[in-house]
Amino acid sequence: MSKSYLPGFTPWPEKVAERYRAAGYWTGETFGAMLRARAQEHPERPALVCGTRRWTYRELDQRSDQLAAGFARLGISARDRVVVQLPNVAEFFAVCFALFRLGAVPVFALPAHRRAEISYFCEFAEATAYVIADSDGGFDYRQLARQVSAEVPTLKHVIVAGEAQEFCALDSLYDSPQTFPEPRPDDVAFLQLSGGSTGLPKLIPRTPDDYLYSIRASADICGLTPDSVYLCALPVAHNFTLSSPGTLGVLYAGGCVVMARRASPDEAFPLIEAERVTLTALVPPLAMVWLDAAASGHGSGKHxxxxxxxLQVGGAKFTTEVAQRVRPVLGCALQQVFGMAEGLVNYTRHDDPEQLIVSTQGRPISADDEVRVVDDEDCDVAPGEVGHLLTRGPYTIRGYYRAEEHNARAFTADGFYRTGDLVSQLPSGHLVVEGRAKDQINRGGDKVAADEVENHLLAHPNVHDVALVAMPDAYLGERSCAFVIPRGAVPRTLELTYFLRERGIAHYKIPDRIEFVDHFPKTGVGKVNKRVLRERIAQQLKNAAT
Structure with missing residues (x-):
């Protein structure tokens, strides 16, 4: 009898799935069952620390059961999509595990997303509910929810952690636990967001089978134990923070997760001292801030x-020069992590030579991670040469959610995912990230799709054409520069910036620099030559610095 999956999900071919089960990668465990097992093994151990609150595994398990009952009372049921946009608070886990228990499907949004992104996620996923904080970082998410609710007819419930005003208060939903059918481990458990090089992010379907394998293997590679204490400094919904090994890896190991609302040394260093944190994860710009703070005595002298x-560093390439500072300045080991929400994750290992740790982005988790480095014609390049990274394996998806046309381009006919990364591979299997082939800016780990921002700018009446490119930056790795051909009067830079903010896009997508030009350089086939534009702005920055 054929299996029924969430519509829009591309499952692994059955023979491949059988091989992964036989190899022990896919065990049939669900997220709810994983938490239940930990709560039974060590009920009184701390699972989460969030400000002054400390939840044990028993409490997290009970809260998840009670919230699942409350969600069901609202009418949320199996396979319903629920957009979850919460900051780094303990409620994130109670909400997610409650939805997992129901078999509902969280869609993980980031706190930085605004109306354009959230309306799209809710509409595209046909979400029935939207879970938010009341406010965070000076931004009122309830006002955002009012805008989104007016635009998305499927959205029936807005659930608020904190002061709910006219919406449903999360605290009002804790109810007497019920028993729900166990979700299937090979069906979609949640939807993550792609880095996206074309328009708004694609939705990435993840199953308990594939994701828990990645988590288990990551926890093993990173040496996690029940004594591990993880500082959640990056946004909790980010794939790196969730599973590499992240918060879920630490919970799988029976350790403790400490929530930091901000990743600055002022907040993170006191938490490391107070909670005896053993590991954390940062993107390169934040790692540089921590190193400077510690070297100046801010960390080592005061905390x-x-x-x-x-210290794990990932999300963007970490330069060798900065990587070499981690051990002497922070006194801890460095682990480089290169991965993607679509699947493949690479780690440097604890027993790797120091040179590999500081100069490569690691090697794959699994012996069954298939990696190819190919040229523009999909032919394998010679060992050590730079090429396009293709991959497939037991935790790399076979297709984006409801994206059949895009999947035909993003995946090969035999199931390899085109990551869009340019890499070289050493004989040891370690990858060195050389850049991106996709039209995307990696702004300190935040991925900006050029054509999404271009389309917003083209809506301005005084913009005739626009090309968004990356420009080098010593802190973030890349920032964005918009080359604009004006229509009529040349608009002021601040006018365009305000225009983009009013259109409701995330702040990190707003161009860091705007250059007005009369025309664009073109390729031989008449396309905008963005390579020339990147070189032009890089040279301008270099000249200005000398």
Missing amino acids: DLSSLQL
């Missing part, structure tokens, strides 16, 4: 960071 054993 005891001696419990920190491991």
